[in-house]
Amino acid sequence: MKPAFSSPIPGSGFEVTNYKLKLKPDLTNGTISGSETILLHITESYPDSIAFSGNALVIDRANLDGLPVTPVSDADRIVFPMPRKLAKNSPVTIELTYHGRPERGFSRSVTTLYTSYFACDWMVCLQDKFSNKAAFSLELQVPAGMQTASIGKLVSKRPGPGGSEIQSWEAPRPYSSYLYGFAVGHFASVSENVGTVKLTYLSDAVDKAVLKQHFATTPEMVRFLSDKAGLPLPVTEYTQILVSGNEAQEAATYSVIGADELPKNHNDPADDWVIVHELTHEWWGNLITCETLNDFWLNEGITTFMTAAWKEYRYGHAAYDAELAVSQRRWDKIKSQGFDEPLTWSGPYPSLSIRRAIQYNKGAIFMAYLRDTLGDAAFWKGLRDYTRAHAGGTVTSIDLERAMEAASGKNLHNIFVQWVFGNGGNTARQSIYQKTK
Numbered sequence: 079m080k081p082a083f084s085s086p087i088p089g090s091g092f093e094v095t096n097y098k099l100k101l102k103p104d105l106t107n108g109t110i111s112g113s114e115t116i117l118l119h120i121t122e123s124y125p126d127s128i129a130f131s132g133n134a135l136v137i138d139r140a141n142l143d144g145l146p147v148t149p150v151s152d153a154d155r156i157v158f159p160m161p162r163k164l165a166k167n168s169p170v171t172i173e174l175t176y177h178g179r180p181e182r183g184f185s186r187s188v189t190t191l192y193t194s195y196f197a198c199d200w201m202v203c204l205q206d207k208f209s210n211k212a213a214f215s216l217e218l219q220v221p222a223g224m225q226t227a228s229i230g231k232l233v234s235k236r237p238g239p240g241g242s243e244i245q246s247w248e249a250p251r252p253y254s255s256y257l258y259g260f261a262v263g264h265f266a267s268v269s270e271n272v273g274t275v276k277l278t279y280l281s282d283a284v285d286k287a288v289l290k291q292h293f294a295t296t297p298e299m300v301r302f303l304s305d306k307a308g309l310p311l312p313v314t315e316y317t318q319i320l321v322s323g324n325e326a327q328e329a330a331t332y333s334v335i336g337a338d339e340l341p342k343n344h345n346d347p348a349d350d351w352v353i354v355h356e357l358t359h360e361w362w363g364n365l366i367t368c369e370t371l372n373d374f375w376l377n378e379g380i381t382t383f384m385t386a387a388w389k390e391y392r393y394g395h396a397a398y399d400a401e402l403a404v405s406q407r408r409w410d411k412i413k414s415q416g417f418d419e420p421l422t423w424s425g426p427y428p429s430l431s432i433r434r435a436i437q438y439n440k441g442a443i444f445m446a447y448l449r450d451t452l453g454d455a456a457f458w459k460g461l462r463d464y465t466r467a468h469a470g471g472t473v474t475s476i477d478l479e480r481a482m483e484a485a486s487g488k489n490l491h492n493i494f495v496q497w498v499f500g501n502g503g504n505t506a507r508q509s510i511y512q513k514t515k
């Protein structure tokens with residue numbers, strides 16, 4: 079039966095201000111159950127329904143401003159009918175209970191469960207509406223003695239039903255949905271301080287000494303990136319969770335690092351990327367977030383470039399060149415297959431690897447090109463000014479162009495049209511970045 083209301087785009091016509099969750103993950107079965115309260119306000123008058131991202135969860139009960147409603151789900155959306163007419167700016171509270179098996183972003187080993195990117199598969203949220211940054215708090219009910227990690231600070235622990243423990247986390251500032259997450263397990267834990275920042279390393283597989291060795295360069299990375307960003311690490315506690323496999327995923331205030339992605343030999347610049355890449359997202363991605371997926375290169379291209387910049391700082395200029403050469407090769411490969419698009423191309427991309435070759439690799443080459451074109455002083459000033467001006471907010475490519483133009487005194491319109499915006503939607507063809515020594 080078709081619902082008697084429309085199927086809007088998830089996130090259109092409203093803005094979420096707060097997600098409050100109480101969840102009980104089941105490590106044995108890979109399932110989750112719990113409750114969620116969503117606070118939002120309407121941004122267009124009198125919608126007959128509002129929608130969140132689709133997922134495989136079963137909603138057991140839903141209330142909208144205290145009135146029971148029956149949401150209708152398909153693969154793309156969960157649609158909540160509005161039980162009464164609401165004018166623009168009206169606040170709305172949605173209360174849900176749900177259970178189910180998240181399809182994506184829910185990984186586990188025997189003793190550990192961690193989420194990755196697809197937050198809206200294990201909660202009700204807005205996966206692709208990056209511009210909607212909202213407060214986030216999470217109570218996790220776990221067996222007593224189990225550790226949890228989530229966004230922000232662990233604010234309390236208290237006994238729960240049946241000998242369980244309830245551990246409560248609270249985000250320090252609003253974040254986009256894809257940055258929500260948690261992990262539960264039994265971890266070895268090492269902490270150290272860099273200035274006022276507490277760095278923590280967790281693992282279910284290696285002991286404290288090995289853990290400390292793996293993450294030994296993190297304090298120096300924090301200092302390097304803080305200098306380049308013109309802002310200290312935007313969180314007071316940053317955690318890295320070492321897991322088996324090839325995971326490499328930032329969340330709002332922690333990252334999940336797969337052991338396979340760590341350098342096989344310490345001090346091998348060729349393999350040294352994952353720790354600095356995910357840490358870099360604390361500034362570019364998490365604090366300053368692209369407004370839509372079209373500007374995703376601002377998260378990933380800048381971060382891929384900053385990985386090269388870190389290598390230049392740590393290992394010397396040849397390591398910078400070598401890192402950029404990797405990006406150049408990946409971009410060249412898709413160009414040789416006849417594919418090239420400006421950085422803000424809206425897609426659809428033929429594959430995830432082609433999308434990455436543009437948004438990560440071409441994006442990094444463009445940043446290196448800007449650095450060569452503007453010179454170090456103007457380029458790094460422009461990046462710092464851009465970062466400071468948009469801290470906590472969302473950005474589009476024009477924000478970067480304006481910051482770089484202001485810092486350099488140059489008109490960069492043509493360069494940005496060529497590389498970033500494209501000419502009226504035509505495929506952009508630009509010369510390969512040639513390194514000038």
Ligand SMILES: [Zn+2]
Pocket residue numbers: 355359377378381
């Ligand atoms: Zn990334």
